[in-house]
Amino acid sequence: MHKAFEELPCFVIKTNPIGELLYYNRYTTEQLDHQTTFKSITDILTKGSIIFFETYLLPCFSNETIKNEVFLTLKGKDKRIPVLFNISKSTTSTAPGLLFTGLPIKNRIAQEKQIIEDKKKLEQENRENKKYLDLKKNLELHQFQLEEKLKNQSRISNEHRELNKVLSHDLQEPIRKIGLFSDLILANPKKDRTHYLERINILANDNRNLLRNIQKYLLLEETFEPYDSTTIDEILIDVKADLNEQDYRIHIENKENLQFLGDYRHLVFLFTEIIRNSIQFVKEDQLPTISVKVDLIEKNVFEISKDLYKYKPFLRIMITDNSIGFEKKYATKIFELFQKLQVSKNLGLGLSYCKKIVQLHQGTIEFIHPEPGSQVLVITLPKE
DSSP states (O other): OOOOGGGGGEEEEEEOSSSEEEEHHHHHHHHTTTOOOOOBBBSSBBBHHHIIIIIIIIIHHOOSSSEEEEEEEEOOOSOOEEEEEEEEOOOOOOOOEEEEEEEHHHHHHHHHHHHHHHHHHHHHHHHHHHHHHHHHHHHHHHHHHHHHHHHHHHHHHHHHHHHIIIIIIIIHHHHHHHHHHHHHHOOOOTTHHHHHHHHHHHHHHHHHHHHHHHHHHGGGGGOOOOEEEEEEHHHHHHHHHTTSSOOOEEEEEEETTOEEEOOOHHHHHHHHHHHHHHTTBTTTTTTEEEEEEEEEEESOOOOOSSTOOOOEEEEEEEEOOOOOOOOGTTTTGGTTTTOOOOOOOTTTHHHHHHHHHHHHOOOOOEEEOOSSSSSSSEEEOOOO
């Protein structure tokens, strides 16, 4: 027999077809505690097991080649050893017979008990692990929801601050001038009033438009529609249709044609407004040339909460053009409500409205200046 059988911590016994012993390993000798040499398997079986072996087991192997979990009792020097055997029949011409391999019942029970205990322990650990994972998932969800609330609160606070500026200046100044022209009319009732009335009418219309834009800005969130899956390429097709009378050149670099979710109608407005600005502020002797590059980045969704990190895929859209641009110090100011820069007399609602569209998509928009005299508009939008 193979030498490896000698080291196995179990019974290994080999007999010929009629039960004469051909081999038993060291473990069998130690367990039986005999000094004598056994000739037949019946020498190590109790009477009951001998009867079972001779009347049932041996006849079975005339038709079968294997029997599992066969209970036999071995007799040692001063003890009985109940054993569960797996018995296989060898049909080779060189060594026909039966091979018995088994474990004492007490060892098997201990092993089964240990297996059951290990299984219970593993199930308990899995339950605790699942509970931990559920708690972790809920915590992350609550942290994310808190982050969204903080972002919204920050956005609303900034809006209120900007609206206060509008109410204290942009609305007050026309009212002050209307009062001034009214006083002039009352002070000179016989003088021609046409000029003053025209000025009052212009100022009243300006205030009406200003109030209409404020209302549009404040109600933007309520006009949002359920998000659809789209691509920048699809959006820019509609942008080109909106700007079909404008003469300009646009290059789009979006090799993967990345899909993302968003309010399609407002996204079309966003990019139409941005490209319209690029066209409007180009030098008179140049053809407006715009480049749009789209790629995918991993971005931490926690911008306000400190020491929290959760990276998710975002689309990064980088827009460059050959417009006259503006000074770097205006990079943030340009997105403020009704902000006017030196380069424009009518920026009005446009870029502040664009910024709010991006923020409501949980994205970001900013101008960067990679080198003096150049600027890039960078928009990030969550992919999902």
